[in-house]
Amino acid sequence: MDLKTLTYIIVFGTFGLYFAIAWWARAASTSDFYAAGGGVGPIANGMAIGADWMSAASFISMAGLIAFLGYGGSVFLMGWTGGYVLLAMCLAPYLRKHGKFTVPEFIGDRYYSDTARIVAVVCLIIASVTYVIGQMKGVGVAFSRFLEVEYGIGLAIGMGVVWVYAVLGGMKGITYTQIAQYCVMIFAYTVPAVFISLHLTGNPLPQLGLGSTLADGSGVYLLDKLDQVVTDLGFKEYTTAVLGNDINMFAYTLSLMVGTAGLPHVIMRFFTVPSVKAARASAGYALVFIAALYTVAPAVGAMARLNLMTTIEPAPGENLAYEQRPQWFKDWEKTGLLVFEDKNNDGKIQYVADPDANEMVKVDRDIMVLANPAIANLPNWVIALVAAGGLAAALSTAAGLLLAISSAISHDLMKGVLTPDLSEKNELLAGRIVMTISILFAGYLGLNPPGFAAGTVALAFGLAASSIFPALMMGIFSRKISGKAAVWGMCAGIGVTMLYVFQHKGVMFIPGTSFLGDMEANWFFGISPNAFGIVGAIVNFATAFIVGRITGPAPAEIQAMVDNFREPGAAGGTQEPIPAHAH
Amino acid sequence: MQNLTYWQKNLRLIFRCLAIWFVVSYGFGLLLVEPLNSIRLGGYKLGFWFAQQGSIYVFCVLVFYYAWAMNKLDQEFDVKE
Numbered sequence: 001m002d003l004k005t006l007t008y009i010i011v012f013g014t015f016g017l018y019f020a021i022a023w024w025a026r027a028a029s030t031s032d033f034y035a036a037g038g039g040v041g042p043i044a045n046g047m048a049i050g051a052d053w054m055s056a057a058s059f060i061s062m063a064g065l066i067a068f069l070g071y072g073g074s075v076f077l078m079g080w081t082g083g084y085v086l087l088a089m090c091l092a093p094y095l096r097k098h099g100k101f102t103v104p105e106f107i108g109d110r111y112y113s114d115t116a117r118i119v120a121v122v123c124l125i126i127a128s129v130t131y132v133i134g135q136m137k138g139v140g141v142a143f144s145r146f147l148e149v150e151y152g153i154g155l156a157i158g159m160g161v162v163w164v165y166a167v168l169g170g171m172k173g174i175t176y177t178q179i180a181q182y183c184v185m186i187f188a189y190t191v192p193a194v195f196i197s198l199h200l201t202g203n204p205l206p207q208l209g210l211g212s213t214l215a216d217g218s219g220v221y222l223l224d225k226l227d228q229v230v231t232d233l234g235f236k237e238y239t240t241a242v243l244g245n246d247i248n249m250f251a252y253t254l255s256l257m258v259g260t261a262g263l264p265h266v267i268m269r270f271f272t273v274p275s276v277k278a279a280r281a282s283a284g285y286a287l288v289f290i291a292a293l294y295t296v297a298p299a300v301g302a303m304a305r306l307n308l309m310t311t312i313e314p315a316p317g318e319n320l321a322y323e324q325r326p327q328w329f330k331d332w333e334k335t336g337l338l339v340f341e342d343k344n345n346d347g348k349i350q351y352v353a354d355p356d357a358n359e360m361v362k363v364d365r366d367i368m369v370l371a372n373p374a375i376a377n378l379p380n381w382v383i384a385l386v387a388a389g390g391l392a393a394a395l396s397t398a399a400g401l402l403l404a405i406s407s408a409i410s411h412d413l414m415k416g417v418l419t420p421d422l423s424e425k426n427e428l429l430a431g432r433i434v435m436t437i438s439i440l441f442a443g444y445l446g447l448n449p450p451g452f453a454a455g456t457v458a459l460a461f462g463l464a465a466s467s468i469f470p471a472l473m474m475g476i477f478s479r480k481i482s483g484k485a486a487v488w489g490m491c492a493g494i495g496v497t498m499l500y501v502f503q504h505k506g507v508m509f510i511p512g513t514s515f516l517g518d519m520e521a522n523w524f525f526g527i528s529p530n531a532f533g534i535v536g537a538i539v540n541f542a543t544a545f546i547v548g549r550i551t552g553p554a555p556a557e558i559q560a561m562v563d564n565f566r567e568p569g570a571a572g573g574t575q576e577p578i579p580a581h582a583h
Numbered sequence: 584m585q586n587l588t589y590w591q592k593n594l595r596l597i598f599r600c601l602a603i604w605f606v607v608s609y610g611f612g613l614l615l616v617e618p619l620n621s622i623r624l625g626g627y628k629l630g631f632w633f634a635q636q637g638s639i640y641v642f643c644v645l646v647f648y649y650a651w652a653m654n655k656l657d658q659e660f661d662v663k664e
Contacts, residue, residue, distance in 0.1 A: 066635075071616075074634035078608045081639045085604045088646045089597045093653075207636060211625040221626030239631045240620065250613055275664045277657070280650035287646050291639050298635040566590050569662035 007146050007384040014184055014388045015161055018177045018395075022165030025176045030424050033170030033431050034101040034407050036272040040175055045278070046285025049269045051178035051185060051392070052400035053080075053260075053286070054293060055131075056138030059185060059393035064365035066301030067308075070236065072243030073301065079256025081287060081294055086261040088283030092270040094476045096279035097565040101271055102404075103264040103468060104412040110475040111483035112558055114417050119490050121408045123467040124264045127460040129442070131265075132401040136446025138394035145335065145370070146387035152447055158395060159443040166399045166439070167432050171272060174399045181392040186292055188389025192373045192382055193296050196303050199376060206299035226302055229309045232316060234353030238302065244528055252531035259461030259533050262469030265397075265404035276568040304368045307375050312351045312360070319348040328374035337364035402442065406435040459501055462529075466493035466536025474544055476566070479559040485548035493540025500536075501529045589660045596652055600645050608638040 027033040040048070058080070066073030100106055104124060108117030136155060143154020165173045190206075197209030201222055213221050226238045235241075243249050260266070269286075270279045311329075312320050322342060332338040339362035340349060351360040370390070373382045410431040415422045422430065467490045474481045474489070527535065553559075587595075611619055616630030624632050657663075 071631055071634060074612060074631075077635055078612055078638050081642050082604065082608055085600070085642050085645055089600060089649050208625075210636075211627040211632070213626065223626050223628075223631075239628050240616075246613070250609065253608065253613065277650075277654060277664065280646075280653055284643065284646040284650055287643050291643055295636055295639055563590075566593075567660075567662050568657055568664050 001380075003380045003383060004148065006380050007387050010381070010384045010388045011147065011391060014180075014392065017180055018161065018165055021176045021180055022169050022173045025169045025173045027168070027170040027172045027428070030101075030411075030428050030431070032172045033428055034271070034403075034411060035268075036170075036172040036175045038272060038274055040272040040274075042273060042278045042282035043285050044175070044179055045269060045273050045282040046287075046289050047182045048175045048178040048272075049266060049282065049286035050289035050293075051182040051396035052269060053266055053290060053397070054182075054185065054393055055397035056135055056142075056390065056394040058293065058297075059189065059390055060138065060369050061366050063297045063300040063304065064368035066298050067305040067368050068363075068365055069243055070230075070238035070241040072241050072249065073298070075243055075249055075252040075256065077294055077298060079253045080260055081290060082253070083257040083260025084283055084287040084290070086257060087267070087270075088280060088287070091261060091267065091472055091476065092279045092283050093276045093568070094565045095267065095472070096270050096273060097276050097568055099271075101268070102407050102411055103267050103472070104408055105416065107468075107471055107475065107486070108412070108416065110558070110561070111471075111486045112555070113483040113487065116471075116483055116487050116490075117412055117416060119487055120468065120471065121412050123463055123490065123494060124408050125405055127263065127463045127468075128265060128401045128405045129445070130463075131263075131460045132398055132405070132442045133445045135394045135398035135401065136442050139391065139398070140446055142387060142390045142394065146384075155443055155446050158391070158398075159439050162395055162399050162402065163436065163439050166402055167435050170431065170435075171268075171403055174396075174403055175269075175272060177399070178396045181396040182289060184392040185389045185396075186289070188385040188392070189293055189300075189369075190296060191385060192376065192378055193300050193303075195378050195382070196307070196372065196376045197299060200303055200306070206296045206303075210299040210302055222306065223302065226306045226309075229306065229313075233309075233313075233351065236353075238305070244531075248527050248531055251527045251534050255465050255531050255533035255537075256461060258469050258537055259465035262464035262467070262472070263460075264408075264464070264468060265400040267472075268404060268407070269400075300369065300372065304372050304375065307372075308363075308368075309351070311375065312349050319350055321348050323347065325349070326375075328371050331374070332367055332371055335367075336362075337367050338362065398442065402435060402438045405438050406431055409434045409438075459498075462497045462501060462533035462536060463494060465533030466497040466540055470537050470540040470544070474541070476562070479562045480553035481544060481548050482551055482554045484551045485544040488547040489540040489544030492543035493536045496539045497532055497536030500532045589656065589662065592656055593653070596649065596656075600649050603641065604645055607633060607641045612638050 029037070031037050062073075062076055065076060095106055098106055098109065100109065104117045104120035107120040108114060136158070139158035140151045140155040143149050143157060144151045147154065149157075165177045169177070193206040194204050197206040198204050200215060201209040201212040202215040203209040203212045210222060213219055214225060223239055231237050243252065270282070273279050273282050311326065314320065322340060329338065333340065339360075341359055341361045343357065343359050344350070349359055350357060352358050370386060373386055410427060414430055415427050470493060471486050471490050474486065611630060612634035616634060619630035619633065620628040622629040627636070
């Protein structure tokens with residue numbers, strides 16, 4: 001069977017599975033729609049969080065980034081996992097105890113203010129919309145490359161699939177679909193990695209293979225070989241290359257951790273479990289399921305880099321002739337993501353660090369995971385599986401984000417502030433209509449990505465880190481912090497972060513409007529705009545502290561509420577898992 | 584220790600866990616990476632291993648340890664859901 005047919009069978013087979021689950025898990029109430037009825041067990045919730053969290057960026061881009069950044073890529077590995085430690089200990093249990101549906105709702109309750117709730121809604125929408133564009137692009141690209149349909153049609157199919165299970169099932173449908181998507185994703189990621197690790201080192205576990213000796217009998221460690229190969233060609237040593245400078249790496253990691261803990265589509269998953277105990281446990285399971293991919297990624301990155309280098313230059317000074325290049329090389333050249341230019345006209349490929357002599361003019365980082373099975377000569381079904389895995393990663397994250405957006409609009413803006421007398425049935429209908437509009441809007445943005453699309457994922461983390469995370473932390477760990485303090489803090493944190501990003505990347509990322517230029521020389525302590533979220537968070541904390549000192553503490557009943565959600569069973573005796581009718 | 588409240592004990596636990604969280608990632612993985620890299624763990628330089636593997640394993644253990652310790656604390660203070 002040829003690759004294309006096989007890919008169609010596997011991809012549409014997984015879609016059929018998602019539809020079947022969606023039909024089985026239809027939502028009947030707003031509690032189902034926003035929080036899956038509060039009845040998801042910790043292991044199932046952990047898997048759903050894993051799929052929710054691991055997007056096209058984790059599945060496709062991260063290993064490629066690590067392949068080319070080496071040690072510098074560690075910021076993504078630590079940053080995107082370490083945030084779950086913060087989430088598990090500092091946020092999730094208390095938010096679950098409070099027992100509402102959305103993050104803005106918690107902020108509105110704790111800070112006894114519709115203004116705070118609306119500010120949180122705005123932060124949430126900006127962060128989630130920017131994130132969802134990337135997922136939609138991922139869906140379109142995966143379709144166009146693997147199934148050879150047009151980008152726009154691929155995007156439309158993806159939108160249709162998400163629409164069916166997100167609108168029909170809400171959080172309930174999304175949760176159970178995400179469990180299936182996690183399984184598809186992790187299988188698709190691990191299988192090629194195991195094959196490659198076995199081939200290169202003889203060790204089937206990629207995590208151990210990365211630290212093993214090569215299977216060619218030389219007794220040389222894989223990482224030592226890689227260090228030697230890349231430094232011989234003038235690149236930075238793989239295992240020590242830093243990203244920017246030490247302060248930048250520190251700030252970058254911290255920003256990603258804090259941003260991870262502050263992303264609303266992940267936090268709202270903790271409203272779906274039946275108890276505080278289950279919330280703590282599901283954070284642990286989520287991290288294990290995420291680590292299953294994140295500890296394999298550095299092996300995939302390093303091994304892909306080594307394979308690429310040794311394919312082009314099998315032995316020092318013996319370069320591959322362009323005419324003898326392998327089939328995957330030709331395939332990716334067609335997409336324009338791999339570009340060769342014979343600068344010295346010797347018909348051979350030179351891939352070196354010096355830009356004047358380098359003939360691999362373009363090696364797109366994203367191709368590393370997608371081309372990996374082909375580079376390692378793996379069977380066609382593995383390649384088809386990777387396509388299904390990439391789609392599962394993009395679709396599951398898109399669905400989670402769309403739910404966060406539509407619940408913020410239907411539950412927080414409409415039911416919470418604008419039309420409080422909305423009946424539950426109408427709120428459910430409104431949720432579904434808003435979800436449909438969100439999907440169409442996201443699809444439109446995926447089809448016509450705005451100029452700033454490339455910079456937006458970083459902005460989403462920066463926004464979450466500088467606005468939502470500090471507001472939640474202060475709301476839980478300080479009994480006295482007032483509504484005014486939180487609103488000022490959120491505005492100041494977001495403001496500083498956006499100002500810094502815009503001044504270096506251009507206002508709304510329009511080229512030429514940056515007033516300090518995208519130059520390292522002008523960076524604050526050498527911190528890149530992507531890593532600035534943590535500075536915004538500190539500004540948020542400081543502003544809230546000062547305003548809180550001036551305007552006085554929160555009222556006594558709010559302090560009592562804080563005491564209540566700090567302890568699982570405190571005050572009020574038994575509590576309903578999640579009230580079917582909040583308010 | 585006896586007269587600490589549930590919340591104070593929780594805070595102490597969080598502080599201890601986050602201290603370890605900081606040491607393995609920011610300490611071993613970033614700040615002390617150069618001295619640690621002179622030690623080898625198989626083919627891994629130790630600092631590099633902490634940055635790309637070890638810190639993630641420790642994070643997993645920490646979150647489960649916290650959940651376990653908090654369940655014990657819930658029993659000790661007899662807080663029920």
